[in-house]
Amino acid sequence: MAASATDADFAAWMGSIQARVESALARNLPGPPQVPARLHEAMRYATLEGGKRVRPLLTFAAGELTGADAARLEIAASAVEMIHAYSLVHDDLPCMDDDVLRRGKPTVHVEYDEATALLVGDALQTLAFQLLSENALADDPALQLAMVKALAVAAGSRGMAGGQAIDLEATGKALSQAELEFMHVRKTGALISAAVKLGAMCAGPCPAALEQYAHRIGLAFQVVDDVLDAEASTATLGKTAGKDSKRGKPTYVSAMGAARARAFAEELRASAQEALAPFGAAALRLRQLADFIVLRKF
Amino acid sequence: MAASATDADFAAWMGSIQARVESALARNLPGPPQVPARLHEAMRYATLEGGKRVRPLLTFAAGELTGADAARLEIAASAVEMIHAYSLVHDDLPCMDDDVLRRGKPTVHVEYDEATALLVGDALQTLAFQLLSENALADDPALQLAMVKALAVAAGSRGMAGGQAIDLEATGKALSQAELEFMHVRKTGALISAAVKLGAMCAGPCPAALEQYAHRIGLAFQVVDDVLDAEASTATLGKTAGKDSKRGKPTYVSAMGAARARAFAEELRASAQEALAPFGAAALRLRQLADFIVLRKF
Numbered sequence: 001m002a003a004s005a006t007d008a009d010f011a012a013w014m015g016s017i018q019a020r021v022e023s024a025l026a027r028n029l030p031g032p033p034q035v036p037a038r039l040h041e042a043m044r045y046a047t048l049e050g051g052k053r054v055r056p057l058l059t060f061a062a063g064e065l066t067g068a069d070a071a072r073l074e075i076a077a078s079a080v081e082m083i084h085a086y087s088l089v090h091d092d093l094p095c096m097d098d099d100v101l102r103r104g105k106p107t108v109h110v111e112y113d114e115a116t117a118l119l120v121g122d123a124l125q126t127l128a129f130q131l132l133s134e135n136a137l138a139d140d141p142a143l144q145l146a147m148v149k150a151l152a153v154a155a156g157s158r159g160m161a162g163g164q165a166i167d168l169e170a171t172g173k174a175l176s177q178a179e180l181e182f183m184h185v186r187k188t189g190a191l192i193s194a195a196v197k198l199g200a201m202c203a204g205p206c207p208a209a210l211e212q213y214a215h216r217i218g219l220a221f222q223v224v225d226d227v228l229d230a231e232a233s234t235a236t237l238g239k240t241a242g243k244d245s246k247r248g249k250p251t252y253v254s255a256m257g258a259a260r261a262r263a264f265a266e267e268l269r270a271s272a273q274e275a276l277a278p279f280g281a282a283a284l285r286l287r288q289l290a291d292f293i294v295l296r297k298f
Numbered sequence: 299m300a301a302s303a304t305d306a307d308f309a310a311w312m313g314s315i316q317a318r319v320e321s322a323l324a325r326n327l328p329g330p331p332q333v334p335a336r337l338h339e340a341m342r343y344a345t346l347e348g349g350k351r352v353r354p355l356l357t358f359a360a361g362e363l364t365g366a367d368a369a370r371l372e373i374a375a376s377a378v379e380m381i382h383a384y385s386l387v388h389d390d391l392p393c394m395d396d397d398v399l400r401r402g403k404p405t406v407h408v409e410y411d412e413a414t415a416l417l418v419g420d421a422l423q424t425l426a427f428q429l430l431s432e433n434a435l436a437d438d439p440a441l442q443l444a445m446v447k448a449l450a451v452a453a454g455s456r457g458m459a460g461g462q463a464i465d466l467e468a469t470g471k472a473l474s475q476a477e478l479e480f481m482h483v484r485k486t487g488a489l490i491s492a493a494v495k496l497g498a499m500c501a502g503p504c505p506a507a508l509e510q511y512a513h514r515i516g517l518a519f520q521v522v523d524d525v526l527d528a529e530a531s532t533a534t535l536g537k538t539a540g541k542d543s544k545r546g547k548p549t550y551v552s553a554m555g556a557a558r559a560r561a562f563a564e565e566l567r568a569s570a571q572e573a574l575a576p577f578g579a580a581a582l583r584l585r586q587l588a589d590f591i592v593l594r595k596f
Contacts, residue, residue, distance in 0.1 A: 030455055035480075039455055039463035090420060095391075095412035114393035118416070119463050122388060122423065123455035129427045130450035133443045141439035145431045148446055152428035157328055157337055157421035165337035165417050182333075 010288045014057060021056040022048065024074035025081060028131055042112045042120045043127075047085040050103040054221070054293065055080045055195035061285035062199030062210060072202040075135045076147070079128040080195045083155050086124035087191075089117050091164065097247075101240050125155070137202055147201050154194035163187025167249065175250040181219065188225070189218030196286075213275040213286060220268035221293050226251035227261050232298060269294040308586045312355060319354040320346065322372035323379060326429055340410045340418045341425075345383040348401040352519070352591065353378045353493035359583035360497030360508060370500040373433045374445070377426040378493045381453050384422035385489075387415050389462065395545075399538050423453070435500055445499050452492035461485025465547065473548040479517065486523070487516030494584075511573040511584060518566035519591050524549035525559050530596060567592040 025047055030040045056077035063073040092099040092107040093114060100110050109117035132151060138144040153159055163186030170183065196214035200206040229244045230253040244251045252261040272290045276283040323345055330339045354375035361371040390397040390405040391412060398408050407415035430449060436442040451457055461484030468481060494512035498504040527542045528551040542549045550559040570588045574581040 034456065036455070036460050036463040036467065038467065039460060043455065086420075090416055093393075093416065095416060115466050116463070118388055118391065118393060119455075119459050119466075121420070122384075123459040125420065125423055126450050126454035126459065130447060130454060133446035133450060141443055144443060145439055145446075148431035148443075149428060152424050152431060156424035156428060157334070157341065157417075158332065161417050161421040161424065162334050162337060165334040165414070168413050168417075169334065169336065 006288075010285075010292070013285065013288075014292075017057055017060045018053050020060075020070075020074060021053050021077050021081065024078045028075070028078050029127070038112070039116065039119055039123065042108055042116050043124055045105075045111060046089050046108050046117075046120050047082060047124065050085070050105075052296075053077075053081065054289075055084055055192060057289055058192065058195040058214075058217070058286070059199035061289050062196045062206075062214075063202050064285055065210070065279055065282050066200045066203035066207075068199060068202035072135075072137045073199055075131050075137055076198040076202055077195070079131045079151060080191065080198060082124045082128040082131070083151065083160070083191060086121040086128075087155075087160055087164070089124070090121040093117055096164075096168075097243070099240055099243070128155075138204075143201060143205065146205075147198055150194050150197050150201070154190040159186055159190035160188075163190070170250050172248040173250060175255060177252075177255055180250060180252060180255055184219060184222040185215070188222040189215060192218035192221055207278075209275050209278050210286075213272050213290075216268050216272040216275065217290050217293055220265050220272065220290070223252045223261055223265040223268065224294055224296065226253050227258055227265070228296075228298065229253075230258060265294050304586075308583075308590070311583065311586075312590075315355055315358045316351050318368075318372060319351050319358075319375050319379065322376045326373070326376050327425070336410070337414065337417055337421065340406055340414050341422055343403075343409060344387050344406050344415075344418050345380060345422065348383070348403075350594075351375075351379065352587075353382055353490060355587055356490065356493040356512075356515070356584070357497035359587050360494045360504075360512075361500050362583055363508070363577060363580050364498045364501035364505075366497060366500035370433075370435045371497055373429050373435055374496040374500055375493070377429045377449060378489065378496060380422045380426040380429070381449065381458070382489060384419040384426075385453075385458055385462070387422070388419040391415060394462075394466075395541070397538055397541070426453075436502075441499060441503065444503075445496055448492050448495050448499070452488040457484055457488035457492075458486075461488070468548050470546040471548060473553060475550075475553055478548060478550060478553055482517060482520040483513070486520040487513060490516035490519055505576075507573050507576050508584075511570050511588075514566045514570040514573065515588050515591055518563050518570065518588070521550045521559055521563040521566065522592055522594065524551050525556055525563070526594075526596065527551075528556060563592050 029044050029047060032041045034040055059077040059080060060073050088102060089108045091097050092102055093109055099107055101107065108120055129148060132148050137147060155161065163183055166183045167187055193214035196210060197206045200210050229242065245254065269290050273287055276286055327342050327345060328338045332338055357375040357378055358371050386400060387406045389395050390400055391407055397405055399405065406418055427446060430446050435445060453459065461481055464481045465485055491512035494508060495504045498508050527540065543552065567588050571585055574584055
């Protein structure tokens with residue numbers, strides 16, 4: 001297949017998964033007729049029509065590799081994306097990053113108010129765990145409990161929320177590459193890994209090679225994010241650009257410069273691809289996603 | 299048994315469960331050697347040495363009735379108490395109730411900072427779901443998934459977080475008794491009910507009569523809270539007294555006056571006791587807790 005045909009095929013696949021996830025999220029988020037209407041409306045505002053859906057794409061790609069049922073993948077992907085959406089809403093609050101723009105729209109606390117944004121994040125996190133527990137996602141309920149645990153570990157104080165806390169403490173400090181990696185493996189990598197794992201687990205236990213892929217691609221995602229924050233424009237990103245350096249946040253760009261950061265992302269992409277070798281052609285979508293994550297411009 | 303002997307026996311039982319829950323919480327909360335140390339320290343500050351542990355007491359009382367294993371009850375009770383602790387930390391934030399005193403100590407955002415308090419609440423919620431999924435709590439993993447779901451439904455936008463949102467919108471308005479009940483069944487009642495249900499479910503499906511008890515006692519708890527907020531002192535409560543009326547929050551006292559609110563709590567106590575009739579003497583602790591919740595002075 002020529003490169004352009006492959007690209008078109010990948011783009012079509014992405015579009016179809018994004019549409020599927022959008023409709024699954026819309027179906028699983030309570031609607032405004034349900035009380036409290038304003039909270040439910042704000043939860044939808046925070047979650048729908050937003051982002052590239054990188055985590056759900058990884059969930060579907062991993063699930064397609066292991067032969068998971070698509071209806072299960074919709075639920076698992078929705079749960080991961082709700083955790084992601086909750087983290088963005090809370091990160092944007094005045095006491096955290098104090099940001100006004102997200103995905104090209106006013107942030108939740110700007111569009112609604114701070115108290116509502118706090119509750120939106122809280123309730124989105126809860127809903128993620130509700131989705132993972134109230135739908136049949138695995139033939140063996142014990143495996144499904146392991147999925148709940150995987151998401152909780154990824155999101156908690158030794159995962160995403162912990163990475164956020166380390167990030168807070170690190171502001172204004174220079175971190176070594178090892179310290180940066182420790183932070184980002186938690187802040188961003190843990191949930192990206194969980195997205196891959198949960199997708200695979202919809203069909204059975206997650207293969208170890210897939211966990212390696214997930215770890216590497218999770219870190220690559222953050223390295224590229226740092227480069228884009230330093231180099232891209234706010235209009236392209238749909239969120240405030242350049243805010244890391246303005247706030248004195250240590251990034252891969254501040255630690256090693258943009259060129260070496262790009263090269264590091266490239267290394268991670270190559271090693272993520274290597275981890276997929278045992279799966280052969282069945283890992284096509286995961287391979288394409290590794291390229292997409294590292295080569296993206298926004 | 300004379301009333302005083304019964305009282306002493308109940309007090310001893312309460313003390314033993316409270317100590318057990320304290321040690322289970324201490325064991326299940328990550329400690330400061332684990333990074334991020336400050337976040338973990340703040341999570342412990344928010345959760346340990348605090349409160350009457352009403353929800354854990356209900357979990358144990360329900361579990362003793364159904365014959366549940368005590369080690370399972372420790373986990374279920376810890377999970378419920380972590381959800382409660384997270385809700386207090388977030389409720390106290392400046393954008394919500396902006397409170398400085400909780401359980402006789404400075405609130406988390408005062409003792410640490412707002413961003414840390416936000417993450418403490420977020421990570422406590424996650425840890426509750428981690429505990430419920432990583433420990434064996436039921437012989438049947440499908441029943442354990444139902445426990446995860448029960449906690450999520452109780453905590454989410456149609457439960458506790460939803461009640462909080464309704465409360466926000468209601469500030470400055472006069473609510474009817476029916477509207478107040480709608481709010482409080484969610485804001486406080488849902489998690490209290492879940493505490494009872496999860497305790498019972500450590501041994502098997504929750505009996506319907508126990509759900510009725512849980513619903514009534516959950517509402518009674520809030521009615522009494524409203525009365526105490528209006529009548530008790532800050533020193534006795536260990537949290538700021540009189541804040542509801544100062545903030546124009548509708549309460550059972552503002553809706554029906556203190557005397558009728560007390561009488562309503564008494565009615566709920568009687569009907570909660572009635573719901574326990576089918577269980578006979580085995581429901582002793584649940585009966586005593588209904589009395590304790592309604593007759594408490596703090």
